[in-house]
Amino acid sequence: MLSEVGYSLLVVFGVLLAVVTVAAGLIWYERRLLALWQDRYGPNRTGPFGSLQVVADMVKIFAKEDWIPPFADKPVFVLAPAIAMVATLMSFAVVPFAPNIQVVNLNIGLLFFLGMSSMGVYSVVLGGWASNSKYPLLGALRGSAQMLSYEVFMGLSLMGVVVQAGSFNLMEIVEAQRSIWFIGPQFLGFLVFVIAGAAELRRSPFDLPEAESELIAGFHAEYSGIKFGMFYVGEYIGLTLISSMITTLFLGGWMGPLLPPPLWFAIKSFLFITLFILIRSALPRPRYDQLMSLGWKVMLPLALANVAVTGAVVAATAG
Amino acid sequence: MLSAIQTVWRVFLHAFRRRETIQYPEQRAYLSPRYKGRIILSRDPDGSERCVACYLCAAACPVDCIALQAAEDETGRRYPAWFRINFSRCIFCGYCEEACPTYAIQLTPDFEMSEYRRQEMVYEKEDLLISGEGKYPGYNYYRVAGVAIGGKDKGEGADELPPVDTRSLMP
Numbered sequence: 243m244l245s246e247v248g249y250s251l252l253v254v255f256g257v258l259l260a261v262v263t264v265a266a267g268l269i270w271y272e273r274r275l276l277a278l279w280q281d282r283y284g285p286n287r288t289g290p291f292g293s294l295q296v297v298a299d300m301v302k303i304f305a306k307e308d309w310i311p312p313f314a315d316k317p318v319f320v321l322a323p324a325i326a327m328v329a330t331l332m333s334f335a336v337v338p339f340a341p342n343i344q345v346v347n348l349n350i351g352l353l354f355f356l357g358m359s360s361m362g363v364y365s366v367v368l369g370g371w372a373s374n375s376k377y378p379l380l381g382a383l384r385g386s387a388q389m390l391s392y393e394v395f396m397g398l399s400l401m402g403v404v405v406q407a408g409s410f411n412l413m414e415i416v417e418a419q420r421s422i423w424f425i426g427p428q429f430l431g432f433l434v435f436v437i438a439g440a441a442e443l444r445r446s447p448f449d450l451p452e453a454e455s456e457l458i459a460g461f462h463a464e465y466s467g468i469k470f471g472m473f474y475v476g477e478y479i480g481l482t483l484i485s486s487m488i489t490t491l492f493l494g495g496w497m498g499p500l501l502p503p504p505l506w507f508a509i510k511s512f513l514f515i516t517l518f519i520l521i522r523s524a525l526p527r528p529r530y531d532q533l534m535s536l537g538w539k540v541m542l543p544l545a546l547a548n549v550a551v552t553g554a555v556v557a558a559t560a561g
Numbered sequence: 562m563l564s565a566i567q568t569v570w571r572v573f574l575h576a577f578r579r580r581e582t583i584q585y586p587e588q589r590a591y592l593s594p595r596y597k598g599r600i601i602l603s604r605d606p607d608g609s610e611r612c613v614a615c616y617l618c619a620a621a622c623p624v625d626c627i628a629l630q631a632a633e634d635e636t637g638r639r640y641p642a643w644f645r646i647n648f649s650r651c652i653f654c655g656y657c658e659e660a661c662p663t664y665a666i667q668l669t670p671d672f673e674m675s676e677y678r679r680q681e682m683v684y685e686k687e688d689l690l691i692s693g694e695g696k697y698p699g700y701n702y703y704r705v706a707g708v709a710i711g712g713k714d715k716g717e718g719a720d721e722l723p724p725v726d727t728r729s730l731m732p
Contacts, residue, residue: 279575283582524572525565 322369381460385451416495596670603695611665618657636711
């Protein structure tokens with residue numbers, strides 16, 4: 243009994259530590275990769291290949307003055323960055339890293355993930371509203387509209403997977419991919435989910451809520467010091483989360499030959515993290531109405547058609 | 562959509578390109594000899610100062626960073642008693658070099674002049690004066706100028722004709 247509790251605690255803190263470390267390390271990873279694709283070097287001075295850059299940044303950001311603008315709504319202003327981190331970290335509770343490494347095996351794991359990622363919109367809205375100034379408010383407006391509309395077909399794109407696996411339980415979804423990974427039969431759903439995931443992360447090319455060139459930093463323009471750091475790391479935790487969800491739902495999760503399961507999971511996740519960084523380095527930001535029309539006029543019908551066809555095929559073969 | 566994928570692929574191919582960065586402290590970019598960097602005062606081939614303290618550099622300077630005081634030695638030769646350039650004001654435009662009639666003040670391809678204290682950005686004459694001739698080797702202002710100076714009278718300069726006796730000119 244005691245050893246069971248001990249194991250659970252070990253998994254909880256292990257996952258927490260691993261995820262936060264990976265997310266912080268991604269800051270360095272992304273900067274190096276962006277530099278590689280722009281024919282530069284990126285941070286390469288602090289430590290081997292500049293890998294201690296994150297430590298230096300962390301020391302700097304912790305040592306900064308924790309300043310709240312006098313015109314801000316103080317309690318909400320403090321709460322928003324915490325929501326950004328907590329909402330994404332909570333989703334990791336249901337991610338199966340390996341057959342026996344999962345914090346909680348919920349039977350509605352997928353719904354829990356969708357719910358928690360929807361909570362993330364509160365950090366944007368509250369952060370922008372509590373800042374009580376123009377650009378953050380505009381960023382928050384854009385962010386809420388974008389995330390709400392992309393949320394719709396993000397959920398719908400996963401229903402094909404649910405229909406095929408016959409379960410909302412993420413462990414069972416992974417098990418259902420023993421014969422064939424869902425990226426094959428659910429390729430359309432996969433595409434829609436990748437695009438919706440990038441929009442959900444507010445990452446370039448869907449970074450309209452923070453759009454440096456027009457809104458300075460959008461919803462977190464008034465944030466500095468450790469609160470800004472939480473938004474920043476929260477974004478990378480989100481990137482890790484979406485990549486591990488793609489791995490779990492479409493690439494067979496921890497399954498693979500020879501190597502141990504957690505390693506396969508990490509390899510597949512990093513493949514998608516790299517892909518998201520590559521997309522960021524290559525594509526420009528669309529106009530706001532282009533973003534919305536892509537969402538509602540292209541992605542939503544695609545996701546709906548995917549669900550309908552998958553449902554029809556599954557019903558026909560079962561019947 | 563297709564063009565977006567093409568863009569992503571082309572950016573990916575940049576991973577195999579040579580990186581353009583020059584890793585500064587270890588590698589250095591080539592600076593041409595006429596690069597406009599740290600200002601120096603040069604000397605004649607025989608080792609004396611070229612500067613004749615004419616104030617033209619100070620007058621040409623758009624930010625007024627040059628200050629000097631003219632003096633004259635016992636042979637009638639002019640020189641700066643002190644010469645001061647405030648490099649925290651200098652914009653390295655090179656107007657002083659263009660204004661200088663004796664090639665004394667010159668800009669060099671050196672830019673590593675950072676200091677922790679602003680006061681140390683003010684260079685005095687002994688900081689500015691170098692032992693060599695700079696960009697114009699062999700040039701000696703007083704050898705080609707038609708002025709009488711200690712040890713050299715009128716008409717004794719290089720390529721110089723003897724002075725004309727204006728009183729002997731008869732129509």
